[in-house]
Structure formats: C-alpha cells, structure tokens
Amino acid sequence: MIAGILKEKNGETRVSLVPDVVKQLQQMSVTVWVEQGAGDTAYFNDNAYMQAGAVIKPAADILSQADIIFTLQPPSRALIDQVPAGKIIIGILQPLYRVGEVEYWASKQITTFSLDTIPRTTRAQTMDVLSSQANIAGYKAVLLAACSYSRYFPMFMTAAGSIAPAKVLILGAGVAGLQAIATARRLGAVVEVFDTRPAVKEEVMSLGAKFVEIEGAADASKAGGYAVEQSAAYQQQQQQKIAESIAKADIVITTAQIPGKAAPVLVTSDMLDQMRPGSVIIDLAAATGGNTSATKNNETVHYRDVTIIGNSSLPATMPADASKLYAKNVFNFLKLILTKEGSLHLNFEDDIVKGACITHNGEVVNERVKSVMQVA
Known part of the structure; x- marks a missing residue:
C-alpha cells in the first residue's frame, strides 16, 4: 500500500500528514510518498519526512502510482485527470458545494472520501476535521x-x-x-x-x-x-x-x-x-x-x-498546529479503512466510512450529496 501526500495549491499552507503520523503509517506497513516541499509552509521540511521513513517523489509519480492520495483542498479536474481509475483520494473535498465536480470524480472511477462529511457523533470525534480546524x-x-x-x-x-x-x-x-x-x-x-x-x-x-x-x-x-x-x-x-x-x-x-x-x-x-x-x-x-x-x-x-x-x-x-491536528484526524480515519497490516478494507457497514465516502465504483454514493444533487 502506497500513500501519497501532495503539496497544496492556491495559498493553502497546511499539509495533509505530518512526520509523526508518517511514522505511525510505516508501522502499519504503509509506504508513504511525499511531494517535494509539501510540508514547507507548515514548517515540516523534506528532511523531517525522510527521517520519518517517507520517500520524496514528484507529484506525477504520486498521482499515477499511489493507492491513496491526500490533498487537503478539493482537487482540480487537471489533477483528477492524472489519477488512474480505482485510486482513492482523501481530503476536505466540500462535495455539498461541488456537485458538478462530484459527478466528474465518479465518471473517472475514483473513490473519494471527504472528511468534512463524517457524521458528527461521539465515536467520530477523533476524526472530526471540522471541529479541529474550527x-x-x-x-x-x-x-x-x-x-x-x-x-x-x-x-x-x-x-x-x-x-x-x-x-x-x-x-x-x-x-x-x-x-x-x-x-x-x-x-x-x-x-x-x-x-x-x-x-x-x-x-x-x-x-x-x-x-x-x-x-x-x-x-x-x-x-x-x-x-x-x-x-x-x-x-x-x-x-x-x-x-x-x-x-x-x-x-x-x-x-x-x-x-x-x-x-x-x-x-x-x-x-x-x-x-x-x-x-x-x-x-x-x-x-x-x-x-x-x-x-x-x-x-x-x-x-x-x-x-x-x-x-x-x-x-x-496556524499551519503547524492545524496540520498536526488534521493529520491526527486523518490517521484515525485511516484506521477504519486499513487493516493492521496496511491492506485496504472498505467496510461500508461502518457509518463513518459510509458517511465520508462520496464516490465509489463510478457512482455518487453519499446520501447527503445525492439529496443536494436532486435539489440542484
């Protein structure tokens, strides 16, 4: 399993995963690739990621070869077009405001998880990116x-x-x-x-x-x-x-x-x-x-x-602390979709996994997003 961390665009200073979380993923047999300079604006340099066990890679390699791709902000269509079918993208994708983009993600056969749609329940508190950032x-x-x-x-x-x-x-x-x-x-x-x-x-x-x-x-x-x-x-x-x-x-x-x-x-x-x-x-x-x-x-x-x-x-x-909190939210969510050995296990019987999933197998599967699409 390869997880890839992309460098954010459009002035976003945070990064999806920090070196401490990279270490934890390594212990789960997950290989982590990081785009060069991805953590610079959050004060996590490439050397810190390499010391944590990550490999610095070009964005093109991450987009084409990583099994799970982390991009904190919603991806552009140009980025989506570089991702092969069957891959997973995780971030704050704002699908309720981007129904046209959601349909495009589905058409590309990409599985997307948007952490801003996680049910706000007691069990999901450790994954609640809206709360940690708010x-x-x-x-x-x-x-x-x-x-x-x-x-x-x-x-x-x-x-x-x-x-x-x-x-x-x-x-x-x-x-x-x-x-x-x-x-x-x-x-x-x-x-x-x-x-x-x-x-x-x-x-x-x-x-x-x-x-x-x-x-x-x-x-x-x-x-x-x-x-x-x-x-x-x-x-x-x-x-x-x-x-x-x-x-x-x-x-x-x-x-x-x-x-x-x-x-x-x-x-x-x-x-x-x-x-x-x-x-x-x-x-x-x-x-x-x-x-x-x-x-x-x-x-x-x-x-x-x-x-x-x-x-x-x-x-x-406050990119350093914001990234630390966000990365911990992401790691706690990953523990729901990965086995202890680092293999992918998408259990859609889990209300958190189901609530966060936006597109899968070429379809829009999130009920809240579908209801907004019907109104639109």
Whole structure:
C-alpha cells in the first residue's frame, strides 16, 4: 500500500500528514510518498519526512502510482485527470458545494472520501476535521479582531481615566464560537452569544458569556450535529434580537453555516448602519457567502466606519498546529479503512466510512450529496 501526500495549491499552507503520523503509517506497513516541499509552509521540511521513513517523489509519480492520495483542498479536474481509475483520494473535498465536480470524480472511477462529511457523533470525534480546524478559527478570529480594533479589550483603570471593556457579540456557539468565547473572555471582553440550539446555553454560560435566548428554534437533534434552516418567523425574531445587541457591540464574530447552502445573512445593512464607529466584524462564513450583507470572501471591507473581515481560512494562519491536528484526524480515519497490516478494507457497514465516502465504483454514493444533487 502506497500513500501519497501532495503539496497544496492556491495559498493553502497546511499539509495533509505530518512526520509523526508518517511514522505511525510505516508501522502499519504503509509506504508513504511525499511531494517535494509539501510540508514547507507548515514548517515540516523534506528532511523531517525522510527521517520519518517517507520517500520524496514528484507529484506525477504520486498521482499515477499511489493507492491513496491526500490533498487537503478539493482537487482540480487537471489533477483528477492524472489519477488512474480505482485510486482513492482523501481530503476536505466540500462535495455539498461541488456537485458538478462530484459527478466528474465518479465518471473517472475514483473513490473519494471527504472528511468534512463524517457524521458528527461521539465515536467520530477523533476524526472530526471540522471541529479541529474550527477550534483554531475561533481562537484566531478573536486575536484578529483584537489587532484590528482601535480600542482595548479588557477594562483598564488608570490615572488618566477608566477604559470600559470591549463588548463582543458571537453568532453561533459551535466549536469556533465556543473557542471565540473562551479567548475573548481571557482578553477581558464582555461576551454575548446567539445560537439556534438552546442546548448550548449551559456551555456558553460556563465560559462566562451571556446566552441570548430566542424561542421557537427548529429541532436540530436529528441533523447529525450540523445547523438546520429556521422558519421565517424565527428568523424575523432572531434579527430583531441581533439588531438590539449589535448596536451595542464593538466586536462581532459570525460563524453560522448550513451544509450545502449559502450562509444565512444574520447582519443586515440596517444593522451595520447602527454599529459603533470603529467596530470590527470577523466573518468566518465568508467562503459560503458570509453572515453579513457586506462580506466579501478573503477581503477586508470598510462599511462606513465598520471593518468587516471575511476570512474562512484562519486555520491556515496556524499551519503547524492545524496540520498536526488534521493529520491526527486523518490517521484515525485511516484506521477504519486499513487493516493492521496496511491492506485496504472498505467496510461500508461502518457509518463513518459510509458517511465520508462520496464516490465509489463510478457512482455518487453519499446520501447527503445525492439529496443536494436532486435539489440542484
């Protein structure tokens, strides 16, 4: 069994597997090939991989000969065209947003596993790449906000006068939101939080934040840990509550996304008009449209006197640790599809393997992806 690690494109700084995980794969009799420079931007050089037992190879050799190919970002068609039928590609492939590409992968007889579709169950926590990377995003969002904000975060009492603490509003108390709460509180801010799931209230309050409750949320208990769409009546009530809080906020961090759909617009232009001059918004949902009406992905927008930073790639700003966490997620998933002797064993009776598999034997096999394709 040969596993190949490709060098990421388009400014991606993370790498799919780190040397420590390469050592563990070697112990399972898996040969690891690494494209030259694949780990450089994450501070894992070729020598570190070779010391772990990997072999440095050109991308063409990896694409044509490796049994399993790791590419963190979704592959281009040019890359797919170099992969022989029957091979396996594993990464964060974002299939719910790329149904046309999914059909192309299937037509090429390639088996694909997308780790962002793994069921969010207790058993799957060690493989949950969304959570491991969102944790970093929440942390960096607060630090980015603090650096962009023109005032202090904590309260200061000085001989020259007192400085009130920053008021932070966080929309969404998933993994990114909870880490943002913890980080903002460490910096001394006063934090309010909105989330459509009443069940997260206790977690929010345990971190020292105020949970703003809105009645009538749709039941998300059967959504596998993902967000669900809300009714029009709920959304109207939600916007009213957010408008009240946002007018008082100095920092807003938005994290709301719905798999396969555009991010909900939670902060309207009218709300932006009411924000304090110098306020900062960090929009972590920018890649899927953003949670504000003015967000632009990978751009900083100045809406009057409000700074809106659209950035869905904050984990890539901490590539060393982000890669370590991601690689561990990948290794834990590999243990489900490889035997202890390193042979391939695809058990589609396993809900995690089934949930992560997108294409196999020339077909799109993932139920969530197929349902999005039918709607499209």
